[in-house]
Every structure is written in structure tokens, then in C-alpha cells.
Amino acid sequence: MTCIPAATERSLGLVIDLDTCVGCQACVTSCKEWNTGGHMAPLTDMKPYGGGVDGVWFNRVHTLEHITDAGGRTVHFPRSCLHCAQPACVSVCPTGASYKRTSDGIVLVDEDKCIGCKLCSWACPYGAREFDVDVGVMKKCTLCVDRIYNEHLSVEDRVPACVAACPTGARHFGDLGDPNSAASILVEERGGVALMPELGYEPTNRYLPPRARSERAPKVAAAALEDAAPQGGFLGWVDRLLAR
């Protein structure tokens, strides 16, 4: 049983725009690429060139179809740790390996304390935990804790790898505990939602929903096309137009 801080100074997290995610996997592989040499390195891949290949990924994109009476929609849904305010993965951890940072709210795993019992992966309802069978420890999204404060990077590059890479600009980052942060303002403007809030884990990350179909087709106030010259014929009309 590991304690969760009553409050954190900041609540860092991601904001993901499902209206513009095209499912290109850029966030998935840029995350893998950064993190396999980063704080939780390596992100081991078992049978990487064979059947049953199975690797550690901190971020995965699922493609789903949502079918309603109004028609279907294909949705690309990126899934990673939501850095919950009440993370069940932390509270169930028997060794204190899983913990939530009080300074920025990032949920991390201390590998030296992890015994690989997998209780956290059972507890997490979002499937955000990734067990490295080779090393025998649980791994997960670090919110690029080794990028966002990294003094070796120019300031402009101190954002999570997935946010930097995303080609459609569908990923955002910031302090979601600060209502005045750009990320919080975006969530407010776009009606961002938390995933499965009813479970009570208070996830920090937010998803911006696809625009409803009625809104998705922006109003093009186009009147139906009328015949240009119902009496005189179209061809005469063209030259009259030119003659003006």
C-alpha cells in the first residue's frame, strides 16, 4: 500500500484531440524511440522479428468504429497513462515502487523497488501499465520527465516526445491543475473530457471529443444552384457576362 499525495503542486498531463488524430502512430513510435533510451530504458521487445512479437510501449493508438443512428465514425484513440490524481496503481503497490510525484503529479515507477507483482496493472482500469518481462519490472509513461526539464535540450524542445512529433498537432501538454494554463483553456474551449470519471481515479489527461457530425460539417450556407439562364441558354449568358 503506497500513499498518494493529498495534493500536488502541479498536475501535468496531456490533452489529446480526437477530432484531428488520423492514427498515424507518430506519437507511438516517437514515444518508444525516446523512452527506450530514457528514464525507464530499455522498452524491451520480445521476439521482435518473429511470431508473437511483444514489446513494451508507453503509448498505443487504437482504431475504433463508433456507429450510431446518425452514421458511423472511425476514431483513432491514443492511450497512455493518464497520471490520475487518485491512481489506483499507486495505492495498490506493496513496495512504494509506484508513486505520484508531489511537485508535478507525474506517476512514476521506481524500478529499484518494483518486485514485478503486477498488482498495479490489474488495478489500472485504463490499461496503461506495461510489464517488461525481460527485466521483471513494471514500466509506464513518464510524461517524458527526462525531457520536459532536461537542461541538455533547448527550452523549446522540453515537451513530451509525443507532443513534439504529432503531425496533426493533436497533442497538447501542460498544467491541468492551473485553470489559466493554455492546456486548461483548450480543454475548456473544446469541452475536453476525462475518461471514465465515474471510477473516481480523477485522471489528469483530457480528451477533446470529435466534433458532433452536425458541427463537424461546418455550415456552408450554400443555396441550391439555379440555372444560369433558364430562358436564354447558358452559352449566351457567358458572353453577356464577359461583355459587362
Next chain:
Amino acid sequence: MSMRQVRGANSAPSQQPLLSPHAPEEGDGVDTSPAIGDRVAKTTCYMCACRCGIEVHVRDGKIRYINGNKDHPVNRGVLCGKGSAGIMQHYSPARLRKPLLRTGPRGAGEFREIEWDEALSIVTERLGRIRATDPKKLAFFTGRDQSQSLTGWWAARFGTPNFAAHGGFCSVNMATAGLYTVGGAFWEFGEPDWERAKYFMLFGVAEDHDSNPIKIGLGKLKARGGKFVSINPCRTGYNAIADEWIGIRPGTDGIFVLALVHELLRAGRVDVDYLARYTNAAVLVIKAPGEADDGLFVRDDEGRVLAWDRVRQMAAPLDDPDLAPAMTGGFIVGGRSCVPVFQLLAERYLDAAYAPDAAAERCGVPADNIRRIAAELAHVAFEEAIELAVPWTDMAGRRHETMRGRPVAMHAMRGISAHSNGFQTCRAIHLLQVLLGTVDVPGGWRYKPPFPKPPPPGPKPAGKDGGKPDTPLSGMPLGFVHAPEDLLVDGDGRPVRIDKAYSWEAPLASHGMMHTVIRNAWAGDPYRIDTLMMYMANMAWNSSMNTDETMKMLTDTDEAGDYRIPFFIYADAYYSETVAFADLVLPDTTYLERHDCISLLDRPISHADGPGDAIRHPVVQPDRDVRPFQSVLIELGARLGLPGFVTEDGSAKYRDYADYIVNHERTPGIGPLAGWRGESGGDIGRGQPNPSQLDRYIANGGFWHHKLDPDQRFYKMANPAYLEFAQQMGFVLKVEPVVFQLYSEPLQRFRLAARGHGPVQPPESERARIEAHMDPLPIWYAPFEQAMVNPAEYPLAAITQRPMHMYHSWGSQNAWLRQITSQNRLFVHHDLAAELGFADDDWVWIESVNGRVKGQVRLVEGVERNTVWTWNAIGKRRGAWALKADAAESNRGFLLNHAIGDLLPADGSGKRYSNSDPVTGQAAWFDLRVRLRRCEPCEEGFAEPSFDALPLPPSIPPAPEKLSFGAEFRRAFGR
């Protein structure tokens, strides 16, 4: 908050670093500032054809991380799923390690390693003999490389007309239709105005044409509230986020577009002034049925095309600045009856055959939707026009206080291109753009310099004489024909080229026809060759139609027991399926180990706001005995003594590709790279070679980009401020307007030949086909295979889509990318599945007139009901790409190519034409018709067809059972 420099595409406030991006006091021992690499190299990505700028972080000689270059005009800092997995491509276990010489039967994959000197001696001896006797006996075809200005020049210097790159099986329909119509083309030579478009139509686009610019653009467009309409049978990728998805039937986009044209004409919602100024809509066309000049333009004694002046009541040159053109009517000029192009155009498309109700039956888009979309297009183009406060003067001397924009943009690619009606369909889309006045205007579709160029383009293809011993061609092997006289056919009308490009079967085959080479060489039709040399094209697998038979043709022997294709040289960096079929394998480097140039002479990285080009340079040195193919080609050129590759004393003119990039001049002052020319590096476009040029590129991030002045950025087709710059840069020969060819006179010249006029005549058997398809105004006809097979027997269309995280067959050797997709499914609409009684995961036979393939289905809603599709090139041959025998790719994944014919069914005369567009020769991949049948229980669980496993070549170790990539970087920091 201090002012921060904001660069790159992802620069919204919510994508910025924290206000105080420094580690807080947490006390948990986390190292928040590990060193990343010991150096950063800025070069160009090659994980697909998009050519993004990348920053490669290197630690102890090993690649640690790759991210996008924020300053690069293509990707502005972002990087796609492929580019971000470049490390695993660079360290692929399938990398070839040393030249290989075949030891077993061809196709068995049995080789011994040889030294480079022996390999190059074998090639030199063989090609030297060919060149001294009959150079066309060398067929040199390259794949998805980006060095065609070198490889084409090499072939020309060698003297063989038998050269092309992969465009013939990729998107030549788009390039040719664009270049002959508007003097530019989608993707490579033009792009939507992502900053200003309010309405965007995307037709049939594969993710890699164009990758990151489209993604960046869609993000911006949607953020501004623009409307995005996608036309695609499948709701994948980009189509998933469209505001309106039109699940059209494959191959019917042309009739859909022409119905939009019908609606706009009917309502008079076309930009008549724009048509008069920038197109040949007013040009007079001779009406003299049965005569030799029927359908040609009326010209004056100086050869200028004429229009009718309504005020002066006389014919006058189109470029007369005082012309008051008549767009309609009938006139007599020089005793000939004639009518303006626009009259012909309006007569054709106002016909009920092009009305939405007629189109709806073919394309499956409800007529009301077609009418609504036409109304939306007209509304945005004309009621929501935009004006940029940029004064400019057009070619006729008219001063404009603003640049008017019609914010309707379009982009189209593979889904249009890969049909046998793709050329005419692409012409139809350009016609729609032009009628709305949206080409190179703010908010529309914009040229990327060096385009536009006057249509029809030049130069013409060389090699009509078939090549002469020890003699270079008179020009480049690929070019553009304007009339039957330009075809590469002999006196009897037979093809000169092995691929039959520029013959009566494919007159405007501007990119050649790589997909026909192996069959034609095997059949000796039109003749036998000696050596086939290919680079980076997986012709024994996913790059061929009819893959099974193609493999047999590569290994077939004649009566004497000799291979019908006597010698096959293949260059590739990886152990692709095709390697096993080579007699000699030349191993290439990875993209991080080589020099390349992304040249204005070829396929540059220009932006609509200005020209650009780029390089690759070695970030790390190869740990294998491999060489960049371009440097190998340059050495072969020197060994063979090819003019241009040797100095006067016979020694090698260029040390390697890097030396060539800097010092080669195609014409005086113009070389592969446009930036930092001249001895001091102060010139752009034209200038003496600069020995420090590559250093300047490297210092600038691996690219050069010139930003046009604001008054040069639009209306480039008629904007002297731009055209004078273009002429100085060598983009155009002279400062003259680029006139859009709504009516294409070169096509009419072929029709006249088909009617018996002119000195170069088609064989009798080709006349009807030429007459039908070389229509000078865009037409729609049913794709050939659709029209030839019995729809009751083969009721479904079958196509492929490209996974966004894969580039053709390359991705499966990448440990990360293959984890995202290692088995492809056949996607089937729920309603169709219900009709056929299929459930998810059922194994089915996909049967066509050409063959059958077995795979596993997945039910979806987002697909046109009678279309089935799968991911391209996921299925692999067992053993290839260094994958293990149990890899899903070769056990459960399947390759649709086995069901796609490279030939059409026999026509009435028994002739089997290439499965290609009859105008350009473009491979018609997406015309496939199939039926589905559930397989027997005993057939479940494995894909078919299946082939013998390929053995790994010598010295390539088996791929590892585990990857702990990156652990070493962590250790390096003492953790």
C-alpha cells in the same frame, strides 16, 4: 514569462514547454537532465517519399533519437510514425552486408560473398559488351529512389532507352495529367494553400503522398473551421477526420467530378474572367470533321493560337493584351469553321449524361449530395472569396491592387491514379479546379517551384532509334510526347522500348512502365534483353502485379536451358524478396550512411512560397561492406568510360556521389543543388560549383529554401514578377504565360492519327482504342477490368490502402513498426458480410479472374458496401526481410497482388493488353474485381499462396530473439 522563440508546426501555447521548464525539488532521485547524444546531425528522412528534415542524435557512434527539424519547410518539426522509427530501419537485421554472387538456381537465394572489385568487374565486363554491341539490351529500372536525375542521365550516357523509375506503377497519371493540363501536378509540384483554404476536397490519397504536410495542413484547416470533404471508398486515416466522407465506388471519381462540373456550368458558377485570362477556353478549335486539322487550334502564320475578339470582330492571338475574347459561338477564320474551347466544353458537360442523376448511378453518390457539394463549392469560391492586399501586375500588363483568392483547395493521388481511367479523371479534377478559378490563387491549390511550366511539357523522350553502340542518347530517355511523331515506335509502329512506353499502347507514358519490363523481357516482346539492372524495387513481391507468375518469369529458362532473362543485377539495402532472384547483388547503405540530393532537377522539397532542395549526408559510417548505389553507379560510369563520367584522360570525373552533387553541371551553372552556388556560395539557382556547398547545406540543417517575395507567391502562371525569377533560376526557358490546357491539343493529334491523318500511323488494331481514350476534353469510362469481367461473377471491387506507419514493404523489417501491424485483414462491410454469411476472423478466398488469395476478414462499417480492402504489402514471403519462419507476415498476412493481373483479359481479337491506363501506361492496381468465398475448414488458419522459405544470405546472422535497444544509453549515464 520571457519571450520565447516559437518555431515549427506545433507551436500553439498548449504545445509549449512549461513556464518554468526546470526540474522541481522532488527528491526521488530521477535524473531529469540526462545527456542525449554527443552530437546532432541534421539530414533528410527516408522512411517514406515525403523527404522531411530530421535531427539525428548520436551517442558513442550509435543512433539515440531522431526528431523533426523545426526549420524544415516540409515537416516544420513534426515527424510521422515511420520517421520516428528510423532507428529500427537503420539497425534492421535484414541489412545486406557484402556483394553477393548467385551459386544456386535463380530464385533459391543461394549466394556466395564476393569483394566489391569482383562485383564491379563482372558488371563492367557485361555492360561494356552490351554497350559496344546493342545498348538497349541493358534494361535499367529503379524503384522508389530519389536520384532519378542521376540514374536517367547515366542511362542516357550509356545509350539505352530502356530506363525508367517507378512512376509508371505509382502515379504517372497524376503527373502527366497535371503537367499537360495546368503545368504542374498534385503533391510533387503543387499543394493546397493550407493557410487559407476554407473548403478542401481530398480524392483517394495514400498517406505518404504527401505525409506530414497533409497532416499539418488538416490540423490547421480543422482548427480554423474549414470544411474537409474526403472522397475515398475507405474511411481510413485522413478520411476518418473528414467533415464529410464520401465512400465512392472505386474508379468512378471521374463521373462524380464531371457531374460537379455539369452543375457549375448549369448554374453559371464558373470564374469566366479567370478562364479568359489564364486558360485556353477562348482558343478557337477547327471544326472540320473528317479532315486532317479537325479539332486542332486555329493559328496565325507565326504559330500563335487565336481566339475571336468580340469587339473587333476578328481573330486575334490569345496573348493579345487587348483581346476581348468570345467564349462561345461559331466563327469562320481563314475559311475554316471554328468554335471556342469553352463552347465545346459547355456542350459536352451540360449534356444530361453528366447530370448528377446519371452520375449517381455509376459512382453511388446520391444525386442530391452531388448537387449540394457543387453548391458548396460555388458558395465558398465566389461568396467567400478572399483578397490579399498584395498589388501585382499580370502578363497582359493589367495591374491588380489585390490578389484575389477562391478558397477551395483540392488534392488527389493514388486512388485516382491507380485506375485505367486515372489520366482522364485527374484531368477532370484539374478542370474543376480551373473552372472555379482556384489554381495558384490564395486559398486554392498552389504550385511548388520549379513549377508551373508551360503545358504540354518538354523535352521529348530520346532513344527513338533504339540506341547505337558506344553512343549516348541524344537526350534523356524519359520525356513528354506532343504528337505521334514523338512516339518511340519503329517504322511498323512497334515499340522501341522494352516496357512499350511511348508506344501506341501507352503514348504519354512519361514515367516509363516498370511493371511491364519483366514480362516483356521474359516474352522477348518486343525483343530479348541481356541484362536487367534494378534498384530498390521489390519486383518479385509487392511491386509487381501477378507476383507468382512474375517470379516464374524471372526463373524461366529457354529451350537451351538458359534463363530467358539472362542476367539480373539488383541493388538494395535490405534482404527483400527480390534479392533471391538476382545473379549479382549490390548492397546499398541505409539512409543515415549516405549522401543524397533531393534536387530541383528531380523531386525537390519546394514549398509553394519558394523553391527548396536538400541533401542527405552520412551521419554514421556503415559497419558492413556496403556502398551507396549512386556512388557505385558513378564508379561504373567511369569504368565503362561513359561520356560525362570520365575526364579527357579517361580517369574518373567524380570521386563519388558527393563529388557529383557538388560538381556536376547539367547545363552551365545549373547542377543538382541550387543553394550556395558560385565560388563564394553567394548565388542561387545558377552559378559555378562551390567546393564548400555541402558544408553550407549541413550548416543550414541539410536543406536550402528560398522564400519568394509576397508578389511572386500567387498567380505564378501569369505573374511576371515570379516568371522572371523562374527564368533566372532556369525553371522555365522564357518569361511567358502558362496557359491551362482545358482542351489538350496533343491528345487530339493522336485521335487524328487514329482517323488516318498524319505521317505516323497506328496499327489498325490500335485505332479504335486511341480514338476512344485520347479525348482532348476530360471523359469518364469504366475501368477496363470492371468493364471486361462479368459483374455477376465478380461483383466486388478490391483495393489496398497504405498503413500510415509503413512504407510499402519496408516496415515489416522494423521491429517497432511491425508490432503495430504484422497481419493484414480483408476489411468487409457489415452488410456485405451479412449477405455472405461472414463473421469476424473468418478465413476467405479472394478470387479474381487472375488468381486467388486467402486471408482473414475483419468487419467494418467505414467502407463502400461493395468494396473490400486490405493493407498494402504487409504479407511477406517466408524468410525474406530476416523475419523468422513463424512471423505473422508470412503465415497469416497476405498479398493482394497475387490476384491482380498484369494483363487484362483477352479482348475480342484475343489480344491481352497491359493492365494499365491506355494514355499513360499507369498500372491499374485498383481496377481489381473479386468475389469472396469462405474457405473449407481444413484451409483455415494460414494465408495462401505460400512459397518456399528463403534462406538468409551468408554472414547475415539470424535476427535476435530479444531487443533491449537503448539499455546502453542508460548505462552510459552511470545509472
